[in-house]
Amino acid sequence: MSRALAILLSAFVLAACGPDDVPASRLPRFEPLHLKPRVALVLGSGGPRGFAHIGVLKVLEEAGLKPDLVIGASVGALVGALYADGMNATQLQKLADQINVAEFFFELRVLRGLPASGGAVQEYVDEKVDGRTIEQLKIPFAAAATRLSDRTLALFNRGDTGLAVRASSASPGQFEAVKIGDDLFIDGDEASPVPVRAAKKMGADVVIAIDVSAYLEDTPAGVPEAWKVKDERRARQIKDESGQADVMLHPNIGYYAGHDENYRRRVIEAAERYTREQLPRIREILAKKGVKL
Numbered sequence: 001m002s003r004a005l006a007i008l009l010s011a012f013v014l015a016a017c018g019p020d021d022v023p024a025s026r027l028p029r030f031e032p033l034h035l036k037p038r039v040a041l042v043l044g045s046g047g048p049r050g051f052a053h054i055g056v057l058k059v060l061e062e063a064g065l066k067p068d069l070v071i072g073a074s075v076g077a078l079v080g081a082l083y084a085d086g087m088n089a090t091q092l093q094k095l096a097d098q099i100n101v102a103e104f105f106f107e108l109r110v111l112r113g114l115p116a117s118g119g120a121v122q123e124y125v126d127e128k129v130d131g132r133t134i135e136q137l138k139i140p141f142a143a144a145a146t147r148l149s150d151r152t153l154a155l156f157n158r159g160d161t162g163l164a165v166r167a168s169s170a171s172p173g174q175f176e177a178v179k180i181g182d183d184l185f186i187d188g189d190e191a192s193p194v195p196v197r198a199a200k201k202m203g204a205d206v207v208i209a210i211d212v213s214a215y216l217e218d219t220p221a222g223v224p225e226a227w228k229v230k231d232e233r234r235a236r237q238i239k240d241e242s243g244q245a246d247v248m249l250h251p252n253i254g255y256y257a258g259h260d261e262n263y264r265r266r267v268i269e270a271a272e273r274y275t276r277e278q279l280p281r282i283r284e285i286l287a288k289k290g291v292k293l
Contacts, residue, residue: 018119019163019179026133028156028164028180033140033202037069039291040204042196042245043076044238045189046212047171048257050075051096051264055271056210056249058089063279063293065208069140071155071199073188076210077143077168078125081161084141085129093268095128101259105174118166118175126162134161142202143168144188144195148177153191155198156180193234196241196248206289208282209245211238212271218255246289247282249275 019027041060043053053076072080082092104120134141135158142157143164156164167178167185177184192198199207213234219227242248251274253267275282283293 018117018122022160022163026160026163028134028143028159028167030142030155031158033069033157035068036203036205037067037140037199038204039065039067039206039208040069040071040199040202041065041067041080042194042199042207042209043070043072043080044194044209044211044213045074045076045187045234046193046257047075048101048259048263049212049214049253049267050079052212052251052253052267052271053079053210054089054092054096055268055273056251056275057083057092058268058272059275059279060208060282060293061089063283065293067139067208069142069199069202069204071142071144071195071202072165072168073144073193073195074169074171076194076212077165077188078121081125081134081137081141081143081165082128084137084139085132085161086138087128096264096268097261115174115176118170118178121169121175122160122162122166124162125165126160129161132161134158134164137161142198144192144198145170145178145185146188146191148184148186151191153188153195153198154183154185155195155202157202189234192237192241194238194241194245196245200244206286206291207245208247208286209242209249211242211248211250212253213238213250214255215250215252218252220255223255247285249278249282251275 070080070084105116142155145167147154168188171187251271253270
């Protein structure tokens, strides 16, 4: 009973946490980088499939990769923000073992049929980065969101880290759009599931991108048509940008996603195995670009 009461009280607190509580000086925004990044790491969208990012990061980290810029869309923004703040892959995996994804969605408004506010996501990220703004993170970072009014990509590389990630991961139907300044923002997945082009526009010489989306050929018979439409849309968008990536990593972690501990461990391990197999190719490609692992 005490556990249930604690969760209920947390729901009241988190529901009250929102953009209006963030001072204007901390509102997420974009500013051109002062230094041109050499290597950018791009983490794609995918909801709970994003646990696979940890497996990829583990191998790249062991190989000696030190990105000068991290860009994330949706769950990629959440993982990317924590990574940019200094968490290594081992620490991220421990965090993955402890996280209760349901707490991101549990609000009284959900019981009334409304989407979650996303305040819990904002609170979680800001707590993990100890309140640091994006510009205070150890590695330059940008969260990719979709501006609702024109469905174009927006990048946030300054301001409140949690709010930027909240906007980047505001999946329509699950979370309400996030108001920042005069605009509303939704999930970065809608405009650019793996924002490779954004990394190039920010000046990156070398782009290593991680796509954790499902393989279309693995789509089971009988899945809802809406799922297939979304998967096909995402695949088209990723293909449109993938040619600008120097290294595109796409581990096959299966079609169905989950939230339980077994799922998390399985996809992390699968992504790790895949990346280890790809490491010789990665080294060869990067060596040609003058980047040694």
